[in-house]
Amino acid sequence: MIEEHYCRRCNAEYMIPMLCAYKYLCPECRDYTRKEKYMERAAKRKGIVIGHVDLREIYKRDKGICQICLCIINMGSNQDYYQGLVFDHIIPLFHKGTHCNDNLQLAHRLCNEVKGIKTVQEARFILQGLGFMPVPILNISKESP
Numbered sequence: 001m002i003e004e005h006y007c008r009r010c011n012a013e014y015m016i017p018m019l020c021a022y023k024y025l026c027p028e029c030r031d032y033t034r035k036e037k038y039m040e041r042a043a044k045r046k047g048i049v050i051g052h053v054d055l056r057e058i059y060k061r062d063k064g065i066c067q068i069c070l071c072i073i074n075m076g077s078n079q080d081y082y083q084g085l086v087f088d089h090i091i092p093l094f095h096k097g098t099h100c101n102d103n104l105q106l107a108h109r110l111c112n113e114v115k116g117i118k119t120v121q122e123a124r125f126i127l128q129g130l131g132f133m134p135v136p137i138l139n140i141s142k143e144s145p
Contacts, residue, residue, distance in 0.1 A: 039099070048093050051100025058087060058104050068111035068123050082110035092117040 006013055007026035014026040043050050066073050073085050088107040091097030094117045107115070114130075115123035 043093065043099055046093070048096065049098040049100070051098055051102075053099065053101055053104065055087060058101055059106060061101075062106040065106065066108045066111055067105035068107050068115055068120055069127060071108075073106060073108060082108065082113075084109045086112045088112045088115065090120070 008024045009029040012026050086109050087104050089097050
């Protein structure tokens, strides 16, 4: 027998078998919660500060733009794997960066993999050298015209 439920996290409607142990989260939120808990445990072992993270807030703040290459992140279903959306730590956890909204930014998967534990400026330089750095849609210089 199948029951209808609403996810407590995202309010999406989903169907589950009646005897399922996970009655309160949809499959996507359930998988994300598992990953989130694993990351929290790993961060605590390494002594990294974990703050409140709201991914929707980060997406709104960055306006759907990769903060490494400064291009729009296409959210279409037929997108290339490397053009997908990931959340990147500005100061990597490896360098004792925090896991909170202020230290997270949007990025393409490729941009994030190239960046690794480097700074954003180093990653931009490498992407330009590889020919992957498209023309940015934003002018990030602080100089006034």
